[in-house]
Amino acid sequence: MRHETVGSGREAAFDRTSPTHAGATNKKLTTTLSDLPHPSEIALGEHRPWSVIPTSSVVALLSVDRGNWGTWRCRGIGPAELPVSWFKPASGQPCYYRISDILSWLASRHGELFDSRAYMLDFMRTNLGSNFATSEWVRRMAERDGPVQGSVRFTPAGFKAYLASLLAI
Known part of the structure; x- marks a missing residue:
């Protein structure tokens, strides 16, 4: 019986989708802008x-290669980032993004319009009722979430600016 080896075997050691790679996933990372998902395909969870x-959360949410994400950001073809001055320093100096801005950017990549305000108000209407579908209630809900949201930590002035920005949407 003859065994044939295809390649040197080194490919599997570096292939992140290989089942033998520690912590591997079977999902291939997006490497081109044309492969980005449609906003409706994004599972937002909580x-x-x-x-x-x-x-780090954006690249995981979109299954995007982190190096490509950095390249797109440096070239100015990524979604709008929130001002770094709004946040407390964090290791790795991450950029921060609002979910609605990411969805708007994805829609634009697919040649579609996306109304962030309407999306937020629809969310409020669906989850809390018509009486709560206002920009002021969006701001109140964000204020209730507080200046610490998972790994995101706002400065006091940054949190105030963030809340004010929600009224402008």
Whole structure:
């Protein structure tokens, strides 16, 4: 019986989708802008439309290669980042993004319009009722979430600016 070896075997050692790689997933990472998912394909889980997440969460949410994400950000073709001055320093100096801004960016990559305000108000209407579908209630819900949201930590002034920005949407 003859065994044939295809390649040197080194490919599997570096293939992140290989089942032999520690902590591997079977999902292939997105490496091109044209492979990005449609906003409707994103599973937001516990994230609300106004939630803020760091870079590490964005690349996980979109299954994007982190190096490509950094390249897109440096070239100015990623979603709008929130001002770094709003946040307390964190290791790795992550950028922070509002969920609605990410969805808007994805829609634009697919040639579609996305209304962040309407999306937030629809979320409020669906989850709390018509009486709560206002920008003021979005701001109140964000204020209730507080200045610490998972790994995101706002400065006091940054949190005030963030809340004010929700009224402008």
